[in-house]
Amino acid sequence: MNLADSSTLASTLTTRGYRRVAEEAEADLIILNTCSVREKAEDRVYGRLGEIYKFKKRKPHLKVAVVGCMAQRLGPELSQRVPHVDYVLGTDRVFELPDVLEGLEGTSPIMTAFGHENMDLIEPIKETPYSGFITISRGCDNYCTYCIVPFVRGREREHSDDYIVDAAKKMADEGVVELTLLGQNVNSYKYNDTDFPGLLRRVARETGIRRIRYMTSHPKDLSKRLVEVMAEEPKLMPHIHLPLQSGANRILNRMGRIYTIEHYLKIIDYIRSKLEYVSITTDLIVGFPSETEEEFELTLEAVRRIGYDSAFMFRYSVRPGTTAARYADDVPEEDKIRRLNRLIELQQSIAYERNQREVGQVRESLVEGYSRRSKEHMRARTDGNKTILFPAGDVAAGTVLPIRVTSADAFTLHGEVAGVH
Numbered sequence: 206m207n208l209a210d211s212s213t214l215a216s217t218l219t220t221r222g223y224r225r226v227a228e229e230a231e232a233d234l235i236i237l238n239t240c241s242v243r244e245k246a247e248d249r250v251y252g253r254l255g256e257i258y259k260f261k262k263r264k265p266h267l268k269v270a271v272v273g274c275m276a277q278r279l280g281p282e283l284s285q286r287v288p289h290v291d292y293v294l295g296t297d298r299v300f301e302l303p304d305v306l307e308g309l310e311g312t313s314p315i316m317t318a319f320g321h322e323n324m325d326l327i328e329p330i331k332e333t334p335y336s337g338f339i340t341i342s343r344g345c346d347n348y349c350t351y352c353i354v355p356f357v358r359g360r361e362r363e364h365s366d367d368y369i370v371d372a373a374k375k376m377a378d379e380g381v382v383e384l385t386l387l388g389q390n391v392n393s394y395k396y397n398d399t400d401f402p403g404l405l406r407r408v409a410r411e412t413g414i415r416r417i418r419y420m421t422s423h424p425k426d427l428s429k430r431l432v433e434v435m436a437e438e439p440k441l442m443p444h445i446h447l448p449l450q451s452g453a454n455r456i457l458n459r460m461g462r463i464y465t466i467e468h469y470l471k472i473i474d475y476i477r478s479k480l481e482y483v484s485i486t487t488d489l490i491v492g493f494p495s496e497t498e499e500e501f502e503l504t505l506e507a508v509r510r511i512g513y514d515s516a517f518m519f520r521y522s523v524r525p526g527t528t529a530a531r532y533a534d535d536v537p538e539e540d541k542i543r544r545l546n547r548l549i550e551l552q553q554s555i556a557y558e559r560n561q562r563e564v565g566q567v568r569e570s571l572v573e574g575y576s577r578r579s580k581e582h583m584r585a586r587t588d589g590n591k592t593i594l595f596p597a598g599d600v601a602a603g604t605v606l607p608i609r610v611t612s613a614d615a616f617t618l619h620g621e622v623a624g625v626h
C-alpha cells in the first residue's frame with residue numbers, strides 16, 4: 206500500500222511540475238513515505254534521516270518530508286526529535302504535500318488530522334507498464350491488539366465498485382495485464398450491495414485485465430463464496446495470503462484476531478478442496494506477550510499441518526498506543542530469537558518441499574524482465590505468485606507465457622518456456 210501511495214504522490218508531484226531525480230544528492234526535496242507496523246521499520250527511517258542530514262548540511266535549501274504512518278503516529282514529536290524534517294504529513298494528508306510545498310492557504314508543515322482524505326485522490330497506479338494496483342479500501346476496523354494500523358490509517362473506507370471497475374477497464378486499455386486490488390482487509394469490502402467476491406467477479410468479467418490478485422485477507426472475513434468465485438473465475442490468480450499469526454487459541458484471542466485455529470484450518474481445507482492448485486502464504490508472530498513454549502509449539506504444528514508456500518515471520522515488537530503495549534512484553538529477547546529461527550528453519554524446509562511439487566508442472570507466468578543477478582535469465586511471476594527464472598529469450602516484459610518448472614529451491618523456481626528446449 207505504501208508503494209501504491211508513493212507512486213500516486215510521485216505522479217501528483219510530476220503533474221504539478223516537479224521532476225524526479227536519480228540520486229538523493231541531486232534532490233531539492235526528499236520524501237520518506239513511512240511504515241509503523243514494526244519498530245524496526247521506524248528505526249530505519251531514523252537511520253535514513255541521519256543520512257539525509259549530510260545532504261541538508263551541504264544544501265540548506267533541501268526540504269525533507271516524512272509522510273505516512275510514522276508521521277501520523279508521531280506528529281509534531283517527529284520534527285522535535287529530528288529538527289531537519291520540514292514537513293510531517295499523516296496518512297490522510299499525504300496527497301496534500303504539493304499544496305503544503307506551495308504554502309497554500311489552510312495548509313501547514315505538520316498535518317495529521319484524520320477526516321480530510323479525498324478517496325478520489327487515491328488513484329490507481331501502475332507499478333510497471335503491465336502491472337498495477339488499485340486501492341479498494343483504506344484503514345481497518347479490526348483493532349488487533351498488537352497492530353498500529355487502525356490508529357495510523359484510520360477507520361475502513363471504500364471506493365465504489367463502479368470506480369474500481371472503471372479504473373480497471375482503463376488500466377486494461379492502457380496495457381495492464383496484472384492487477385492487484387489492495388486493502389488492509391479486502392474481505393470486509395462492502396459498497397452498497399457489492400461485497401468482495403462480487404467486486405472480484407465484476408473486475409474479472411467486465412474488464413480486459415488478464416490476471417487479478419488481491420491483498421490482504423483476514424481469516425474471520427474470508428467467505429466460502431470468495432473461494433467459490435476464485436474457483437469459477439480463471440482470471441483470479443490461485444494465491445491466497447491469509448495471515449495466521451499464531452497457532453494457539455489463547456494467543457489468537459489475546460491478539461484480538463477473532464478466530465480460532467480450528468476455524469482457520471477449516472478455511473484452508475475448504476480452499477484446497479475447491480481450488481485444484483493454490484499457493485497459500487501467511488504472516489506469523491512469535492514471542493507475543495505471555496506466549497509459552499507449548500503455545501509456540503502449536504504454531505509450529507499449525508505451520509506443519511498447513512504447509513505454506515511462504516511466510517513473513519516476525520518476532521513481536523511493542524507498538525506504543527496499541528492494546529498489547531499494555532501487556533508485559535515478557536518473552537525474553539533470546540527466546541523470541543530462538544523461536545523465530547526455529548520457525549524460519551521449519552518454514553524453509555516446507556517451502557522447499559512445496560516448490561518441489563511444482564517441478565514438472567506448467568505455470569502461466571508473467572514476464573517481469575531480466576533476473577536481478579544476470580542477463581542470461583529472465584524473471585517471471587507464476588500464477589501462484591512465485592518467482593520463476595528461465596533462460597533469456599526474445600520475450601518482452603509483460604508477456605504471459607506457459608513455463609515448465611524444471612527445478613526449485615525454497616525461494617525460487619527455475620524453468621523453461623513450455624514447448625521450447
Ligand code: SF4
Nearest residue numbers: 345347348349352354
Ligand atoms: S486486520 Fe488486524 S493486523 Fe490487519 S491491519 Fe487490521 S488491525 Fe492490523
